[in-house]
Each structure stands twice: as structure tokens, then as C-alpha cells.
Amino acid sequence: MASSPIHFTIGSLPICGDLILAPMDGITDSPYRRLARQFGSAASYTEFINAVDIACKHPTLDERLRFSEEERPLAIQLLDNDPDRMEKAASYVLRFQPDFIDINIGCCARTVSGRGAGAGLLREPQKISQILNKLTPFGIPVTAKIRLGWDENSLNYLEIAKIIEQNGGQLIAVHARTRRQAYTGQADWDAIAQIKQILSIPVIGNGDIKTPEDIEKIKNYTKCDGVMIARGAIGNPWIFSRMDRSQVPGDQVFDTILYHLNLMISFYGNIQGLIRFRKHANAYLQPFSVPAPLRKDLLTCDKYDRFIKILDEISLSNQ
Numbered sequence: 001m002a003s004s005p006i007h008f009t010i011g012s013l014p015i016c017g018d019l020i021l022a023p024m025d026g027i028t029d030s031p032y033r034r035l036a037r038q039f040g041s042a043a044s045y046t047e048f049i050n051a052v053d054i055a056c057k058h059p060t061l062d063e064r065l066r067f068s069e070e071e072r073p074l075a076i077q078l079l080d081n082d083p084d085r086m087e088k089a090a091s092y093v094l095r096f097q098p099d100f101i102d103i104n105i106g107c108c109a110r111t112v113s114g115r116g117a118g119a120g121l122l123r124e125p126q127k128i129s130q131i132l133n134k135l136t137p138f139g140i141p142v143t144a145k146i147r148l149g150w151d152e153n154s155l156n157y158l159e160i161a162k163i164i165e166q167n168g169g170q171l172i173a174v175h176a177r178t179r180r181q182a183y184t185g186q187a188d189w190d191a192i193a194q195i196k197q198i199l200s201i202p203v204i205g206n207g208d209i210k211t212p213e214d215i216e217k218i219k220n221y222t223k224c225d226g227v228m229i230a231r232g233a234i235g236n237p238w239i240f241s242r243m244d245r246s247q248v249p250g251d252q253v254f255d256t257i258l259y260h261l262n263l264m265i266s267f268y269g270n271i272q273g274l275i276r277f278r279k280h281a282n283a284y285l286q287p288f289s290v291p292a293p294l295r296k297d298l299l300t301c302d303k304y305d306r307f308i309k310i311l312d313e314i315s316l317s318n319q
């Protein structure tokens with residue numbers, strides 16, 4: 001793990017580095033967070049954990065909450081719009097001993113934001129303060145990840161950012177898009193710069209970071225304390241070492257594929273580990289030339305030995 005000076009603190013929790021793997025449902029599970037930390041991501045966030053799933057004891061809940069010590073400092077990200085349910089959820093997840101709790105104020109999925117959770121909270125700022133007031137007494141730092149507003153006609157990020165800080169939030173990560181934009185259009189880095197100007201707590205910029213060049217650009221442009229990377233980190237943990245993906249030698253890519261696959265197998269077991277790894281394999285292999293039938297074989301394969309054989313074939317043909 002790269003050693004780095006303290007870049008900022010979340011409450012009294014030191015964060016040694018300025019790049020952070022963003023939470024991504026279905027992607028940033030424990031094995032990938034561990035890998036990203038080894039490549040230089042300075043902290044980890046779990047995928048969002050729905051407080052409703054905690055209330056009804058969803059069967060996969062504890063698997064999604066499990067993490068390794070190497071991932072620390074780690075946030076468990078909670079999602080809901082009901083302050084009492086959020087309080088109970090926080091009380092439940094504290095037994096896993098996260099370093100901080102993050103509130104999801106950005107999920108744009110219709111089923112989530114439509115019922116007022118995730119980005120839906122942007123339309124009810126008083127709920128955000130109620131939730132913070134339920135969570136801050138637990139005694140570990142509470143942070144939030146926001147969007148800029150519900151849509152372009154209701155950009156209320158400055159109000160939301162202030163509410164979070166005034167109610168004890170210790171850091172804000174800003175995905176610089178509205179709920180309506182989802183993942184389209186360009187992230188508005190001006191908004192991140194404005195938030196940074198009015199807050200004293202750390203501000204993390206997020207949106208459209210794909211290369212080491214983008215990292216320096218957003219830092220210079222917004223003066224943000226750190227940079228959060230989501231899609232640009234899929235199949236590309238090298239971004240956390242500030243390495244351009246196009247500069248990574250092929251043999252390093254294949255070594256990392258095997259390493260990541262083995263982390264997945266250790267965590268989920270042979271079959272589930274391999275099946276869940278296939279989407280990562282697809283992302284790692286994007287820059288390579290892989291004949292369509294071979295790619296299809298790889299992405300439908302559920303036998304470890306066969307998977308490795310296909311990977312070898314792809315590796316050899318790309319030397």
C-alpha cells in the first residue's frame with residue numbers, strides 16, 4: 001500500500017491520500033475495494049446499504065457489510081429517507097466497526113429517488129438534517145455524498161452542503177450532476193468549486209475522472225480536498241497510482257486480473273467468485289483485441305481452469 005502524507009481528516013480520522021474509489025453497487029465489493037486500496041485509493045466506501053434491507057434482514061446483507069481490515073479507513077454507506085430507520089440501520093452496522101458512516105444523497109434510480117431516498121432527499125432538506133441528527137450521536141464521523149439537485153431547475157447544492165456541515169457532517173463528496181442527468185452530460189466542476197468555497201469540512205470532487213490528467217485538472221479547478229473516481233476505476237485500479245491505463249504493460253494487466261480473480265474467489269467461493277468476476281474481466285480486457293467468440297466463451301465460463309486457459313490464450317495473442 002503506497003504511503004502518503006495526511007491529506008485531510010474526517011473528524012479526527014486521518015486520510016492519507018487524495019484519491020478515493022467511489023461506491024458502485026455491484027462493482028466495489030470488498031475484493032475490489034481491497035485491490036483499489038493496494039493501488040493507492042486512500043479510503044473505501046461500501047456499496048449503498050438500504051436501511052430497509054437492514055429492517056427486514058435481507059439475506060445478503062451481512063455479505064455486503066463484510067470487509068477486510070486492509071480496506072480501512074472504511075465507510076458504510078446507508079441509504080433511506082426515514083430518519084428512524086436510518087438510526088436503527090446505523091446502530092446495526094456499527095457492530096461491523098466502520099470508521100465512518102456515509103449518507104447516500106445521490107442515488108438516481110427511480111425506485112429509490114422516487115420514494116424520497118438517495119437523490120430524493122435533495123427535495124426534502126429538513127430530512128437530511130433530521131437524519132444527521134440521528135446519526136452523529138453514535139460518535140463516529142458521518143459524511144454525505146450528494147448530487148447538485150433534483151434537476152436543472154432546482155439546483156440546491158449550496159443549501160444542502162451548508163445543511164450537512166451545520167448538522168455535524170464531517171465531509172461531503174459531490175457527484176457534480178443532477179438526479180435528472182443520471183450519468184449523462186458533463187459533470188459541473190464549477191459547482192464543486194462553489195461548495196468548496198463555502199465549507200470548512202473537506203470536499204471531495206466526483207464526476208468524469210478518467211485519467212491522471214483529469215485528477216490534476218479537477219484539483220486545480222475546484223481546489224477540492226480529494227477526488228473520487230467511479231467508472232474510470234472499473235477495470236482500472238491503476239488510476240489510483242496515477243498511471244494512465246494506456247501505459248500499463250499487458251503482463252501487469254494479466255497479473256492483476258488473476259490477483260483480483262483470486263481475491264473474489266477467496267471472498268465468495270469458487271463458483272460465485274468466478275461468475276461475479278466476469279464483468280471485471282470484460283472491463284480489464286476492453287483495450288485488448290479479443291475475438292468475439294473467445295470473449296463470449298470467457299464471459300460465460302464458470303470453470304476456473306477453463307477461464308484461466310482462455311485468459312492465457314488472450315494474453316498470448318496480445319503479446
Ligand SMILES: Cc1cc2nc3c(=O)[nH]c(=O)nc-3n(C[C@H](O)[C@H](O)[C@H](O)COP(=O)(O)O)c2cc1C
Pocket residue numbers: 022023024025026027046047048077104106107145175183206207208209228229230231232
Ligand atoms: C454501476 C454504478 C453503481 C453506483 N452505485 C453507487 C452507490 O452505491 N452509491 C453511491 O453513492 N453512488 C453510486 N454510484 C455513483 C458513483 O459513485 C459516482 O458518483 C458516479 O458514477 C460519478 O462518478 P464517475 O464520473 O467517476 O463515474 C454508482 C455509479 C455506477 C456507475
